[in-house]
Amino acid sequence: MRTTLDLLRPTQIAETVNINNQDRQFSNNDLVYVQVHKRNDWYWEPGNVIERIGSVNYNVWLCGKRSGLIRSHVNQIRPRYDSANTEAEFLNKHLPLSVLLEEVGIRQQPTEPSPEAVDEHAQEQLIGLSNR
Secondary structure, X not given: OOOHHHHHOOOOOOOOOOHHHOOXXXXXXXXXXXXXXXXXXXXXXXXXXXXXXXXXXXXXXXXXXXXXXXXXXXXXXXXXXXXXXXXXXXXXXXXXXXXXXXXXXXXXXXXXXXXXXXXXXXXXXXXHHHOO
């Protein structure tokens, strides 16, 4: 119970603490696991975030046993880390092999002819055929 003497003390503001220190915001095309409820049971299903609806709801496209669109609360969504995608992102963010080999001083042999070389070769063949 509050009294007039309570007004002399500063009020304590309760800090909101994020449970388990989870990031509770997702972007479009984020990989997630969604809690899917069916009858009297639930299970985790992989999916992709399509869009955010309001402050706590998301449209998620499921890509597991049950495929399709589902609307889920942020409490029913967890981030998913796909090893194949993270490896591809890792490779895309790093330097190509040719740049690294040049830095070390190793010359890489071209595996395919350049488009200019192919065009020159084709022109030489055409000139050779027209001279006959």
